[in-house]
Amino acid sequence: MKFTFRIQYHTVWGEDIRIILQDNETCAIPLSTRDGSNWEGSCNYPPAEDKDTIFYRYGVFRDDVCIRKELGVIPHTIYIGNAQQHRYIIDDCWRDLPAENYRYSSAFNEPHPAGRPNRLSNSIGSCITFRALCPNLHAEGRVLGIIGSCNALGNWEYCRPIRMNEVSPNVWQLTLDASTLKSPFEYKFVAINEKTGAVEEWETRPNRLFQIQPLQRGETYLPAETEVFFNRPAHRIAGTAIPVFSLRSKGSCGTGDFGDLKTFISWAEKTGQHAVQILPINDTVMTGTWMDSYPYNSISIYAFHPMYIDLRQLPALKDEAEMKEFEKQRKILNSLSLMDYEQVNKLKRKYLQSVFKQEGERILEEPEYKAFFAQNEEWLIPYAAFSCLRDHYGTADFRQWGKDSVYHASQVKQMAMPESPFYPAMAFYYFLQYELHVQLSDACTYGREKGVIVKGDIPIGISRNSVEAWVEPYYFNMNGQAGAPPDAFSTNGQNWGLPTYNWQVMEKDGYQWWKRRFQKMAEYFTAYRIDHILGFFRIWEIPYHSVHGLLGQFVPSLPMDKDEIQSFGLAFDKEMMTRPYISDDLLDSMFGTHAHEIRRTFLRRMRNGLYALRPEFNTQRKVQAYFAEKEDEESKEICEKLYSLISNVLFIADRDNPEMYHPRIGVQNEAVFQQLSVKEQEAFNRLYNHYYYERHNEFWYHEAMKKMPVLLQATPMLVCGEDLGMVPNCVPWVMDQLQILSLEIQRMPKKAGLEFGKLEEYPYLSVCTIGTHDMTTLRGWWKEDAEQTERFYHNELHYWGKAPEDAPGWLCEEVIRRHLQCPSMLCILTWQDWTSMNEAIRNPNIDAERINVPANPRHYWRWRMHITLEELMSLTEFNQHIRQMIEESERGY
Structure with missing residues (x-):
């Protein structure tokens, strides 16, 4: 059985297009081209007796390595027709994700058994198979059909459409006798009532034109798969x-x-x-x-x-x-x-x-x-x-x-x-x-x-x-600790203590570990949140000898050598810039009356008048062990200050190459930075901004695109990413390309220069919320900073006068309404914020409603609802009020 594939795709010198059958890149079928844009190739493929379906994707290869392939859960599909068909001619177009990929997810699709493609009699000489993608018609009691200008397609009569078969979820096909379709002809896809067979909706686009050379006996022609769109409102829930x-x-x-x-x-x-x-x-x-x-x-x-x-x-x-x-x-x-x-x-x-x-x-x-x-x-x-x-x-x-x-x-x-x-x-x-x-x-x-x-x-x-x-220890780097750089919630960064991933090993088996993990989740859930999605671009890795997160480095990353550092105008001194800067003035200002004891116990004086930590105290872990049995507040304070002393460096040696370096995160507030001259500070800041905000964008984009498409293809779940923190510019590129929902929080705006995010500017492909489990509730945030909430009250809510000290119910309801009205696909609020708008129901103790404090690694996760579910279900007026607010915001399913 012979298959001929044709596709238009522009490549550059050294690249070629191949057919990847059954997701097996090792035996991909190469296509050939004369102009670098039009590709064609044939292969013989004997189908197994128990398999009449071929799945395939197109990939771009360079030096026999696949550098890009089509995205998405849905591959191209060919169903083997009647026994007389021995040659298949397939015209294709490169297909990444469908335009509205979320509609194809299990979140918006009811599971139902797939049908079978129609089969024609073996006496049919040649066939044409139409292929289309159209989501969720089954849930609407409809099927996809074709109607057109020739008799075989109903002569445009709305009561004579030809039904297609849903051969897998949201994938429709129809095979017709080519002799009954006189080329050229025009046609359209239509939505047909499953029970009556009548056309209920026509696709809103110009008529499609079909024109092809006559087929030989035994040939089946498959025009390019197409997406079919009907006029449906966007899901906002x-x-x-x-x-x-x-x-x-x-x-x-x-x-x-x-x-x-x-x-x-x-x-x-x-x-x-x-x-x-x-x-x-x-x-x-x-x-x-x-x-x-x-x-x-x-x-x-x-x-x-x-x-x-x-x-x-x-x-x-x-x-x-x-x-x-x-x-x-x-x-x-x-x-x-x-x-x-x-x-x-x-x-x-x-x-x-x-x-x-x-x-x-x-x-x-x-x-x-x-x-x-x-x-x-x-x-x-x-x-x-x-x-x-x-x-x-x-x-x-x-x-x-x-x-x-x-x-x-x-x-x-x-x-x-x-x-x-x-x-x-x-x-x-x-x-x-x-x-x-x-x-x-x-x-x-x-x-x-x-x-x-x-x-x-x-x-x-x-x-x-x-x-x-x-x-499976080979999948992990057990000598590192995953965490997060410093932010508004944790000035020392976050050290989660978790090992980091050995992505090189995971890549070798096609990220099977992650695929299995996602597939297990898909047995239960129809949507999922990827915690700290930035970790798929790069992870903040902290050496195991550190307690705080300041001495970390992004992995993978592109460190700098001595010559590159000096090219920014900063004379590099390894001794002074990679070891903690400890002077007498610094010790006196940090430790006061304890400074002499600190010098005697933890430090040794060097020839240049500065100090170095004694070997038994030269890491935060060693200091932590020394203070492990000391529970008094004074000892805890001294321990924390010694941690800060150890992290008082300008550069950190790369974990794999000690002759390469990373600028220490957030070092501008440290004494080691203040002792630089103005000229040196300016040079360091140029280097720092280049390193953290420019240098890695392309690099991290490609790192994410190696992993994320493979993982997202593993399940049909709706994907949401927690993209908070120090977000590189490349993160939105990947999330937009893969249609991953972002997380939008008004008090954590992503646009520079804003104190509060603009709800009306949120992207549709996003999850909006007032706060997460790592943050204070709306009422808790209102009390944190009176000056900030005053600005929010006037500039965002546009109220006059002094802002109330505690957030009253009517104000909480106003904030919730505004979030419900924003463009985001999902508006998911914490239960505490929903109840905040009713003063008779909400918890009187604001502080008791917080779930987690990220800055505290020993936080006790124990918050519970203050009323029972039975009581919640019986609150008829409150529940009806929520329902009415949601309906008024047009957040229906």
Whole structure:
């Protein structure tokens, strides 16, 4: 069977176009050209007996390496027709993402079984197959059709269109006998009522013209795939962001669970909302203490946290005394205003162990469980083994596990055998993950049925004490720590303590690790938030010897050598510029009466009159260890000042090449910068601005475009990126090209020179919100800076007089209304901000509503709703008011 492909695509010298069949770049089929624009090539492809479909993409190759290929989830598709067709002639055009790619996502498409292409009789001599992309017609009770100027296409009669077949979601095809289509002819695509067969809508564009040379017997011609557009309003919807652990119901056990999530989805639907956004829900159990409450530091990228199991959906305990005692403790924990992480998990684990002892043998024999295990055993068995060994050794730090510190697949396989002493404990973890899977699937399916997008959250990092770090250490740089440069929320930067990715290794297998991660999310969610999407461009990597984030460097990046630094007019002195600048004046001003003690204990004097840190104190980690047992405030203050002293450098040596350098971030406020001459400061600032704002844009663009298209093709979920912080200019380029929704926050404007973002200027492809889980609520922000809120009150809200000290309900409602009216596709507000507009309902304690304080690495994540879901559902007037506001803003589904 012969296939001839033709495409117009302009290339430059050294590039060629190839056909990538079934996403396999290693055996791509080269095309040829005479002018660098018109490409053609043929191949013989014997289809397998059980496969009558060919998927392919076009790619641009240089030196046998694919440097670019078509984007998007939907590849080109050819269905093999009747047996007499032995040659296929395919005209194509390069296709990246559809113009409105979000319409093709699972967020706006109901899942339904795909049909089959129509097949003609083997007696047909030649065929023409029309191909088109058109999203979501099925949900509207319509199908795509063709109508045209010849009899075979209905002679433009609205009652005689030809139906097409939806051969895969949103992909339509129709094969016709070429002899019945007299070229040239005109035609249009139309939307047909699925039941009546009548044309309901015509595509609004000039008639399409079909003209081709006569086909030979046995040939099938496929004109270029086309996008079909009908007049549909853009989706603009509203929703709520809330952590699952923050949900509260009368029957929950001191924390929110997946049953509560389902109820919350009901509330969203009741109020006219069509999105619920949650925080990460992965298992974070490492220490068994409240320190595990941080949801972005999980032990598995697949396993969910056992605390999210809704115990009400499990069989009740047959031991009445145990059940009575559990119920007593449950009520105590559920009455607390904040989550008691340790006691909640201790109680739920005890209950789950009793249920497993009572029902586990039966559940593990159910066909549904066996299907789940078979589908997930690749990650489930290592996760269960890791959890058992963590419990056995009393730590999640697998480096302390002795003979088990290095992962061996054969050993884990032995642990999973029924006769193994570890098997009962491992089976318990299988049981937990199965119940979590069932309950989350049920909640998310319910969301789809109610037209509510359930939006998950993918953390950028993994824990260094995680299953993945144990099983697949080659994917990570364990000597680095991921974090973020300093910003308004954290002047010392953020050190998350997470290992960074070894992208070079990940690239070799086509980023399979990330694909599997995204595909697991797609089993439940129809949209997701990529936490810190900047990490796919570059990550702020902090050396392991640092505590603060100031001594980091972007990875990957382009460091400078001595000659380049000097080309900016700055004489480079390695000794003075890469070691901490410590003078007597600096010590006296920083430490006051403690300066002499600091000199004696931590420093040694050098010949030039400056000081150097003693070897036993020359890193922040060493200083941290020295002060580890000192809990008094004075010691803590001195420790922090020593951290600052250590980071008082102009340049940082590159992690891979010590003769290359990076200017230290935010160093202009440090003493080492102040001791430079005015001329040297100006030269350094030129270098600094070039390095951080100009040098890397093209480089980081290509870094992101190597990874992101591959990952986005892995699932049909709607993609939203958290693009806050120190955002390079190339980030919007990539997000626009890939149609990733940006995050817009009025108090964090992206346009330089603005104190507040302009809501009316937000891009459509964005998520707007008042604040995130890392920020104060609207009411909390209102109290932070009286002068700033005064300016907001006058300049943004356009009110006269003095701004109220606390944000009253009417003012909060005004801010919410303005956000609902902005152009953003999604307006997702925190639950605290929704309730802020009703003074009778909102929490009287403003400070108690904050979820996280990013500047505090030991923050306790424990905020809960102050009213129950049952009470929330009964607030008829409040709920109707939200619904009315959403309807008035035209944020329907």
